[in-house]
Amino acid sequence: MATSSEPRSDAGGRDSIGSLAESAVLGRIVSRLPAVPGAEVGPGDDAAVVASPDGRFVVTTDLMVHGPDFRLAWSRPDDLGWKAAATNLSDVAAMGARPTALVVALAAPAGTDVAVLEGIADGLREACAALAPSCGVVGGDLSVSRTLTIAVTAFGDLAARAPVLRSGARPGDVIAHAGRRGDAARGLALLFAKAVDDEGEPDRARAEAVRAAHADLVEAQLRPHPPVAAGVAAAIAGASAMLDVSDGLARDAARIASASAVNLDFDSAALGAADGPVVYGAEDHGLLATFPAGAAIPDGFDVIGRVAHGDGVSVDGRPIEPVGWDPYEDWDGGTG
Amino acid sequence: MATSSEPRSDAGGRDSIGSLAESAVLGRIVSRLPAVPGAEVGPGDDAAVVASPDGRFVVTTDLMVHGPDFRLAWSRPDDLGWKAAATNLSDVAAMGARPTALVVALAAPAGTDVAVLEGIADGLREACAALAPSCGVVGGDLSVSRTLTIAVTAFGDLAARAPVLRSGARPGDVIAHAGRRGDAARGLALLFAKAVDDEGEPDRARAEAVRAAHADLVEAQLRPHPPVAAGVAAAIAGASAMLDVSDGLARDAARIASASAVNLDFDSAALGAADGPVVYGAEDHGLLATFPAGAAIPDGFDVIGRVAHGDGVSVDGRPIEPVGWDPYEDWDGGTG
Incomplete structure (x- = not known):
């Protein structure tokens, strides 16, 4: 919805996304994303084309929203990308499928440093490499919003197996x-208890200290x-x-x-x-x-x-x- | 990210989404969504399973964000659902593909009336019925956010044809x-000129009046x-x-x-x-x-x-x- 053709400059001198054209922001992000070797068409056209040799594909979508889903004082940008990928890969896995590809739609405040988006892209790449090595990002969308929001949609292949549903459990199984089990909640409790300032607001320096002391639990929550x-x-x-x-x-x-x-x-x-x-x-x-x-x-x-x-x-x-x-x-x- | 187990009541007495459990909100929305006859698994499990007889699928994703993409004083909820579907269906069409399915992730402020989400679902259904009759919604995600955000991911089938890319134009074509051509911008210009109050803020009653007088142009923008x-x-x-x-x-x-x-x-x-x-x-x-x-x-x-x-x-x-x-x-x- 066009309201003005005036680009805004960034008072801080950083490369905020509001000071750059969408194509310039994309240029800095796309090269950091993991590619999908089997994609017939990847990022850059109106849509991607992904192989689904099984004649079906598994699809799931999950939002990560600043506020209910993360605190910027606690999560590093690469943590956000990692968790957005990991939670969606887990939903694909829960069907008994092998993750094949992701699309990622991201909306961020105009004042966001492009380095934050680069960090998110790094986390997406790192999570795919660690958790689902043949999976990558085939497309996406970039927009502005008052609320940093990451929408990931993930795809998987069932290799001719039936999907594993929630409805198949039988007495005797x-x-x-x-x-x-429980570590993500323990990590979150540590953050709420110790990674806040004296007014109870999330605090970056204290979060880093808690993370250094309890890496296993805090990273179970953040990564x-x-x-x-x-x-x-x-x-x-x-x-x-x-x-x-x-x-x-x-x-x-x-x-x-x-x-x-x-x-x-x-x-x-x-x-x-x-x-x-x-x-x-x-x-x-x-x-x-x-x-x-x-x-x-x-x-x-x-x-x-x-x-x-x-x-x-x-x-x-x-x-x-x-x-x-x-x-x-x-x-x-x-x-x- | 759990911070409290206290449900919030809605002072206005409406059914705000923050006063209901996610499952209750979903129950009111899912029945309004268009089903996909060919979906092996639809909404309700960790992921959906969609047929892709071609052995490939086309995928595109697009965000609609309150602020840069729409004004709540101008768009009715069903307009939002319609436009979110229509813009993604158009991206699938631009590859030369037939749209087969959508997934929809939606985040809304906790005070949002569930009727707004129902209206968005109605618009998704109406757009699929009008623009791509065999297409429906196979899954999604609901979350809260300070900013109403609709993330649609759309799929298409190429029926063994090559995708039509941006890169194939040749001299002589x-x-x-x-x-x-131009009507959506003309409609938007009318809204900015006439659907605002005396302070220049978007105004619902004036928007309805402009829409009644110039339905063709205003709906080219909103729907x-x-x-x-x-x-x-x-x-x-x-x-x-x-x-x-x-x-x-x-x-x-x-x-x-x-x-x-x-x-x-x-x-x-x-x-x-x-x-x-x-x-x-x-x-x-x-x-x-x-x-x-x-x-x-x-x-x-x-x-x-x-x-x-x-x-x-x-x-x-x-x-x-x-x-x-x-x-x-x-x-x-x-x-x-």
Whole structure:
């Protein structure tokens, strides 16, 4: 929606995106993005063309929004790109698919330094290289907004297998989990407790100090490593249901329970906990799967319970509430 | 990023999205979305699974952001959904592909009435029905943000044809265009001139009055009808290059000229203008294509010029500047 043809200069002298043409910003970002070797058409035309040898493709989309999803005082730009890629790759993995490509739409305030966008591009590249090496970015969109927003859409290939849905769990199946349990929530709690200034506002220097002292937990929150390859392994092993644990084990297990019309019962001894962050903590982005009894559980998965007749989620047979993170109920409006 | 488990109530008594759980909001929206008959897995799992019989898929993504892309005083919610779908469908068409599916990620302020999201869903459905009847919504994401943001990713099928790129125009080709020329910019100019209050702020009642008096032009801006089916027709007719005219004929023609290393020369008699909104106006979302001399130009396309040796864009042989809308240079920060 054109309102003016006057370019704005940046008072700070940096290369803010509002001081450059879209094509100039794109020129600085696209070379940092991971390419997809198999893409017939990559970035630069009206649309990309991606191979889907299976005759189908898996697709998922997820937003990261400044405020409810991240604090700029805590996340470095490459952390943002990493997490935006990682959370979407995990959703592809949860279908039993191999990630093939991403498209990325990004909107940022006009005063944003282009270096921030370059950092986001670096994080996208690093996450693809670490988590899904054949996956890259085939296209995107750049815009301005008062709110930094990253919208990633990810694609995957099923190699002729059936997708692993939430609805296939059956009584007698075993419940298994791959990935971290509770560490992302522990990392977030550390940030809220120690990476704030005396008024409680997010503080960059204190965040770096907390990160140095507790790298494992803080990076589980800011730079998660979902077990992407475990998704295909679970599908090959015959997983009956699977999902990405983004909102906490209890809340996400309840989604399998509801879709499959069964009860999911966790074993507190196997989990090492009956409550707390292990059960309720969000954003670990592990894979929760069910397997028929007798299936060979793939490496990386821990057996943590059993599927039973009934409904809902329980621990050692005692029902628990499927509470967890809900972006619509839970954001307090803070940014920082 | 969980900061509180306290749901917020809405002081106004409406159903604001911040007063409801994500699942409750989704329940009110998903039933309004157009389904895709061929989707193996639709909304509700970690990802969707979409057929791509061609063994490839076309993909494009575009953001609509409150402020640079729309004013809430001017656009009704269904206009927003319509335009978000239409602009992405046009990008798929510009590759010569038939649109098959969309995913939609939406972030809105917590105080937004759920009816606004329902209206956006209605517009998505209406646009698909009118512009690409076999296309629907297979998945999405909902989040909160201080800035209403709609991110649509659209898919298309090439039915074994080669994609029509920007780089295939050759000297001697004819230039043809399908769709409106200048009307979206004329509509926007009317809104900025007459749909504002005495302080120059966007005004809803005045916008409705302008729309009633000039429906054709105002709706060309707020609710564009790109000639989606003309994209496949152009590909079948042998179009050598094609793109969606989103930033104005001059600026977008320069993209074909640059990618193809040719000159695009417009005929002012055929255009009916040598400058003004016809040449520089943005957001018409017509299709600009080039065809080898002698090709049968499909219905709906007007021949408006010829490709020549050289570079850049000209009108009647006189070079013009490829200026137009640039979101990074041109947004003045206004919302309304």
